[in-house]
Amino acid sequence: MAVETKKPQETTGLRADARRNRDLIVAAAQKLFLEQGVDVPLEEVARRAGVGIGTLYRRFPDRDALLRAVGEESLLRLVDLAETAWREEPDAWHALCRFLRICAELRLGALPAKLEPHLHQQIRTGRDLHEMRQRVIAVVLRMTEQAQADGTLRDDIGPGDIALLMTLQIYTPPDMPGGQAMARVLEIMLSGLRAGSELTLPGAPLTGDDLRRYTAVRQPSAPRTHLDE
Template sequence: MRADARRNHDRLLAEARAVFAEHGTDASLEDVARRAGVGIGTLYRHFPNRHALMSAVFEDSVRELLARAADLQTAANPCQALLTWLREVVAHAAAYRGLSRALMSATPTSALSRCGTPMREAGNALLTRAQNAGTVRADVRITDLLQLTHAIALAAEESPGDPDLADRLLELTLRGLT
């Protein structure tokens, strides 16, 4: 990639991160381009659609969540490790208004779902460890837990006056896992 194209790409990502955090993932892509100092055509040359841009914005956070899952693999309490990771997934989703809704509705072929496979694999490793320890039911699936975390983040997003809601809902979920 040419140096000027790389600069545009990096500015678009930085501004998209800021705009999505400030206004949510439904924010105007024209606003992202304007704030990055480029035209909307430049944005679409780098990111063909909203999900491609969102995916690029969230890749760093996903890498952090994957690294955290790897760290938690050696935790003394496998069930607590799983719950800790799920809390961090909810916190990640909550950082950007609309992310949970977008993740829940992403098609398997969308750019946004590209992050899903490694997240499912990382979460499944934690879940399997908790199941092998006998602290989580054998019929629980990671896809269900990730959908629940997105739903919890969405519920918390819709209830900003209740900062403890996500944690309470995660605790309720955990009780249903055992």
């Protein structure tokens, strides 16, 4: 059964024009964060979105609120694309390959990697972002386990390894067409994942338990007082 993809709760109840402005701002921020980093001026985000800076601040009172919205949208999109690949492809291997290709081509995994240091505390102490992240993990785990059961994915690969590959960023030499470089590197990567390779990988695979432990919700530490000393 596909996971239902829901829009963030803060979009419910908005007028159509307000929702459209919010979506334009988030989409512009996603692109600019990838291009220039998360410290890009908010005025530039507003300009790219085609709205006034006052409109941006009505929807997002500060940079942290915008970062959080971009993180939510990114995670929801990852879930949606993974579930669509699982539903439409003939088997788990092809679903996994499709998902990893999309992550690399659209740099979908790279954006959460940029956002995570800034949302680190919210992800580990807040339920909503944590639950979205767990949904991505669940889909990746399902594809990995089924592809290995089918004998198409090598046994010494874990879902944590797949999660690392989701953040793959490919440098394109100036004299090579971008599409060609992307396609070549992706096929090299996928060939290395396929069962039957005699290559021995260093270290141990990153398992589903590793991923869950890393993304577990953690309560913030209580401030120390003189009574603790």
